Structures are given as C-alpha cells and as structure tokens.
Amino acid sequence: xxxxxxxxxxxxxxxxxxxxxxxxxxxxxxxxxxxxxxxxxxxxxxxxxxxxxxxxxxxxxxxxxxxxxxxxxxxxxxxxxxxxxxxxxxxxxxxxxxxxxxxxxxxxxxxxxxxxxxxxxxxxxxxxxxxxxxxxxxxxxxxxxxxxxxxxxxxxxxxxxxxxxxxxxxxxxxxxxxxxxxxxxxxxxxxxxxxxxxxxxxxxxxxxxxxxxxxx
Numbered sequence: 001x002x003x004x005x006x007x008x009x010x011x012x013x014x015x016x017x018x019x020x021x022x023x024x025x026x027x028x029x030x031x032x033x034x035x036x037x038x039x040x041x042x043x044x045x046x047x048x049x050x051x052x053x054x055x056x057x058x059x060x061x062x063x064x065x066x067x068x069x070x071x072x073x074x075x076x077x078x079x080x081x082x083x084x085x086x087x088x089x090x091x092x093x094x095x096x097x098x099x100x101x102x103x104x105x106x107x108x109x110x111x112x113x114x115x116x117x118x119x120x121x122x123x124x125x126x127x128x129x130x131x132x133x134x135x136x137x138x139x140x141x142x143x144x145x146x147x148x149x150x151x152x153x154x155x156x157x158x159x160x161x162x163x164x165x166x167x168x169x170x171x172x173x174x175x176x177x178x179x180x181x182x183x184x185x186x187x188x189x190x191x192x193x194x195x196x197x198x199x200x201x202x203x204x205x206x207x208x209x210x211x212x213x214x215x216x
Contacts, residue, residue, distance in 0.1 A: 008043055008047035009046075009047040009050035009051060011041075011047075012037075012041055012043060012047040012048050012050065012051040013050070013051035013054050013055070015041060015051075016037060016041075016048070016051050016052075016055065017051075017055060017060070017157070018130065020055070020060060020061075020071060020161060021129065021130060021133065021157065021160055021161060021164075022126045022127075022129070022130060023126055023129070023164040024126060026071045026164075027071070027164050028071055028072060028073050028074045028161065028162055028164060029070065029071060029072075029073040029074065030070065030071045031068050031069065031070050031071075032052075032061065032068070032069040032070065032071060033068075033069075034048050034049060034052065034069060052069055058154045058157055058158070059072060059154065059157075059158045060072050060157050060158060060161050071161065072158060072161050072162060073162075074162050074163075075162070078162075079159060079162050079163070079207075080207060082155050082158055082159045082162075083159060083203060083204070083206065083207035084207070085155060086152065086155045086156065086159065086203050087199075087200045087203040087204050087207070088200070089148060089151055089152050089155070090136065090139075090140060090152055090199050090200070090203055091196040091197070091199045091200035091203075092143070092148065092196065093139065093140040093142075093143040093145070093148055093149070093152060093199075094139060094143070094183060094186070094187070094192075094195040094196050094198075094199035095143075095192040095193075095195055095196040096142075096143030096144060096145060096148075096192075097139055097140075097142035097143045097144075097187055097195065098186060098187045098189075098190055098191060098192040098194075098195035098196075099190070099192055100142060100143065100144050101142040101187050105138075105142050106184060106187055106188050108138060109135060109138060109139060109142075109180075109183075109184045109187070110184055112131060112134060112135040112138065112180075113135070113177060113180050113181055113184065115131050116128055116131050116132060116135065116173075116177045116180065117177060119131060120173045120174060120177065125173070128173060129160065132176070132177075132180075133156060133160060135180060136152070136156055137149075137152075137153055137156070139183065139184075139187075139199075140152045140153070142187075172209060176202075176206070179198065179201075179202040179205070180202075182198045182202075183195065183198050183199050183202065186198050186199075
C-alpha cells in the first residue's frame with residue numbers, strides 16, 4: 001500500500017494504527033521497525049516517526065532509547081484500570097447519545113452490528129475487531145462531547161491493542177454483539193438510564209473476560 005503525497009503524517013498514522021489494531025503483523029510487546037513501515041507505505045521515515053509520536057502519546061507504542069519502538073505490552077492490572085475508566089466514560093457517552101442521536105444515526109449503528117454478524121460468521125475476526133472499534137467510536141461520537149470522544153478513543157485503542165492475543169484466539173463475539181444490540185435498542189428507546197446501564201455492563205463484562213491466562 002502506498003500513500004498520497006498530501007497529509008502524509010496523518011495518513012501514516014491512520015494506516016499504522018489500523019495495522020496495529022488488526023493484529024495482522026504485531027502482537028503486544030513486539031518490536032516495530034520504522035524502516036519497514038516506511039518502505040511498506042512508500043514514504044520517508046519522517047511521516048512514520050510523526051505517526052509513532054502520536055501513537056506513543058496515545059499509549060499504543062513505547063519508544064525506548066537505544067532499543068527502538070515497541071507495541072504496547074500486556075499488563076493485567078493496567079488493563080483492568082483502563083476498563084474501569086472506559087465503563088464510566090462510555091456509559092456517560094451512551095447516556096448522552098440516547099438524548100441526541102437521530103434515527104439515521106441509530107440506523108448507522110444497526111448497520112455496523114449487521115457487519116459485525118457477517119464478519120463473525122465468516123471467521124474474519126481481525127476485521128470484526130476493527131468494526132467493533134468503529135461501532136464504539138461512533139456511539140461515543142453521538143454523545144456530542146468531543147473531549148469525551150477523544151478520551152474513550154485513546155482508552156479503546158490501548159485496551160484493544162493489549163488484548164490482541166485473545167482476539168486472535170477467538171472468544172465470545174456473538175455475546176458481545178448481542179450486547180451491542182441492547183445498547184442500540186436503549187438509544188432507540190430514548191432511555192438514557194438504560195443506555196448507560198447496558199453500556200457499563202458491557203464494558204465490565206469485557207473486563208471480566210480478559211483473564212491473564214486467556215492472553216498467553
């Protein structure tokens with residue numbers, strides 16, 4: 001894949017972020033070659049380093065002096081902390097979305113769920129993970145609070161990256177998607193209390209499922 005010669009740093013960031021979250025080439029703790037990324041994207045190292053700086057600020061990669069760039073490693077206690085904050089923030093986002101989302105926007109979420117079902121059935125778990133990411137991101141955006149959306153996106157990226165080993169092994173994807181349905185139903189019913197409650201419960205259940213022995 002090559003990039004257009006405009007906004008190279010932004011495009012490099014998006015491409016590298018998606019590559020990391022897909023689990024196609026890197027798993028938690030892996031070393032990342034900036035040279036290889038630049039060659040793959042058809043750009044110089046400068047936009048790649050700019051993208052790495054953004055990913056480091058978001059907690060997805062670590063730049064270690066004299067060692068190189070590393071994908072975020074798995075730490076069970078850190079992961080639990082992230083999920084605890086995510087449950088609170090995403091619950092609030094769902095509450096706001098239940099008050100603001102239009103029928104067309106709710107239809108977008110339903111379409112995402114349909115795509116999630118298809119990807120699960122076809123066994124395309126990497127693509128399912130990306131679609132679930134888009135679903136959560138879009139639901140948060142519908143709350144209309146840009147600061148909240150940014151915070152949730154950063155936490156989602158970190159937790160998704162740390163859990164890639166489990167995502168690749170397979171898991172309770174049908175149950176997760178059923179919970180997404182319940183979240184959207186609460187939005188469609190204009191029930192902020194239910195939207196917040198089911199979203200918090202969804203994130204908390206995900207946290208409980210991420211046991212250390214599942215990720216080895």
